[in-house]
Amino acid sequence: MRSTKASSAVERLNKRGEQNYSMGTNGKGLFWLSQPSEQGASTRLCEPMVMDEFVSFVNAYGPQIAKRVSKLDIEFSKQLVKK
Numbered sequence: 001m002r003s004t005k006a007s008s009a010v011e012r013l014n015k016r017g018e019q020n021y022s023m024g025t026n027g028k029g030l031f032w033l034s035q036p037s038e039q040g041a042s043t044r045l046c047e048p049m050v051m052d053e054f055v056s057f058v059n060a061y062g063p064q065i066a067k068r069v070s071k072l073d074i075e076f077s078k079q080l081v082k083k
Contacts, residue, residue, distance in 0.1 A: 006031050006051050009058040017062045021045075023054075033058060 010023045010033065022042065024032045030048035037043055046057055 006054050006058075009055045013058050013062050016065060019062075021058075021062075030054075033061065 006023055006025075010021055013021055019035060022034050022036065024034050024042075024044070026048060028048075029050070031051060031054040032048045033045045033054070034042040035045055045061070046054075049057060
C-alpha cells in the first residue's frame with residue numbers, strides 16, 4: 001500500500017507546529033500518529049486507522065493555517081449576499 005498521502009499529511013503537520021510527529025504503520029495497512037517523548041519512547045496519539053481516515057485526522061490535528069482571503073474574494077462574497 002502506498003503511504004505517500006499519509007506521510008505528506010504528517011509532513012504538513014510538522015511544518016504547521018513546533019513539535020515533531022511521526023507516522024506508524026502495521027502489516028494490515030493501518031496508520032497511527034505518534035509523538036516522540038524525551039525518554040525516547042513514542043506516544044500514540046490515535047488508534048490505528050485506514051489511510052483516508054488517518055489523513056483526515058492529521059489534517060484536523062494541531063494548529064491550523066488560516067486561509068488567505070483577497071480583496072476580490074471579499075467583494076465577490078458581498079455581491080453574492082446582495083442577490
